[in-house]
Amino acid sequence: MRDPKTILITGASSGLGEALAVDYAGEGIFLALCGRDAARLEAVGERCRDKGARVDARVIDVTDKAAMAEWIAATEAERPIDLVIANAGISAGSGGRGERAEQVRKIMAINVDGVMNTVLPAIEAMRAREPTRPDGAPTSKRGQIALMSSLAAFRGFPGAPAYCASKAAVRCYGEAMRGELHHLGIEVNVVLPGYVRSRITERNTFPMPMLMEAEPAARRIRRGLERNRARIAFPLPMYWLARLLAGLPLWMTDPLLRKLPKKAAAKD
Numbered sequence: 001m002r003d004p005k006t007i008l009i010t011g012a013s014s015g016l017g018e019a020l021a022v023d024y025a026g027e028g029i030f031l032a033l034c035g036r037d038a039a040r041l042e043a044v045g046e047r048c049r050d051k052g053a054r055v056d057a058r059v060i061d062v063t064d065k066a067a068m069a070e071w072i073a074a075t076e077a078e079r080p081i082d083l084v085i086a087n088a089g090i091s092a093g094s095g096g097r098g099e100r101a102e103q104v105r106k107i108m109a110i111n112v113d114g115v116m117n118t119v120l121p122a123i124e125a126m127r128a129r130e131p132t133r134p135d136g137a138p139t140s141k142r143g144q145i146a147l148m149s150s151l152a153a154f155r156g157f158p159g160a161p162a163y164c165a166s167k168a169a170v171r172c173y174g175e176a177m178r179g180e181l182h183h184l185g186i187e188v189n190v191v192l193p194g195y196v197r198s199r200i201t202e203r204n205t206f207p208m209p210m211l212m213e214a215e216p217a218a219r220r221i222r223r224g225l226e227r228n229r230a231r232i233a234f235p236l237p238m239y240w241l242a243r244l245l246a247g248l249p250l251w252m253t254d255p256l257l258r259k260l261p262k263k264a265a266a267k268d
């Protein structure tokens, strides 16, 4: 969508969500933002207000299904939401010692259920909109939904099994829903970044090829959304590497992937 005016972003208190919020902020823009850390979220809200945007920043955990449904319905009632970015997510790995069960469940709860708690009420709201403009002419555009996946979605890495699985679920769901919602004029896009500097990657002690800053990454995502790209995947060499790894037989890639450094396990 070229010119979204009402934009809802989950996980806007840091990293990619923050960069997206600040990039979209401007006169005439209404931003509905959520995150869990009140101070960081409020600081992002202030940066967006300084650029002229109206901001409703709320401390909401995306795993809280009822709170998410209530927030999205309230935002929609105020101004129809043009663009929803289901961005909130966490990452942790095995640290080479296997993932704890609680960590696996937490990653799935936030990265998969949290995305569903965002996307499903958004679809419901967009579906319910009149398929005609106020002047009675048919409209082909009812809204846009972006799901934050990752290049880690194409192949399970031994260093981060639950994270890869959660992002694969999001990618597959988003790609399917793009076709499912096309006839309603709801655009669905899957975002697949490589390494981006953020609170998620700051704990990585291993080399991160083609690491990007969050601001240029946000601009790439915005351009992709304006062009309604099915997959917004970058950097391109990393995308093709991910596709190659996914396309090769497992017996060929398993020994290599076993040797890669393992992402650290979550502290809590």
Ligand SMILES: NC(=O)c1ccc[n+]([C@@H]2O[C@H](COP(=O)([O-])OP(=O)(O)OC[C@H]3O[C@@H](n4cnc5c(N)ncnc54)[C@H](OP(=O)(O)O)[C@@H]3O)[C@@H](O)[C@H]2O)c1
Pocket (backbone or CB within 6 Å): 010, 011, 012, 013, 014, 015, 016, 017, 034, 035, 036, 037, 038, 040, 041, 060, 061, 062, 063, 087, 088, 089, 090, 091, 110, 114, 148, 149, 150, 151, 192, 193, 194, 195, 196, 197, 198, 199, 200, 201
């Ligand atoms: N950085 C990368 O290299 C990379 C690559 C591919 C994909 N991604 C994806 O990009 C998304 C953003 O991550 P990031 O890299 O920008 O990391 P980040 O700086 O840690 O940002 C994650 C955001 O998600 C929010 N969040 C986490 N759990 C939440 C919950 N239960 N409820 C509400 N908000 C929650 C965090 O808010 P609080 O801190 O306030 O809880 C924060 O605003 C994630 O989905 C991640 O998987 C990142």
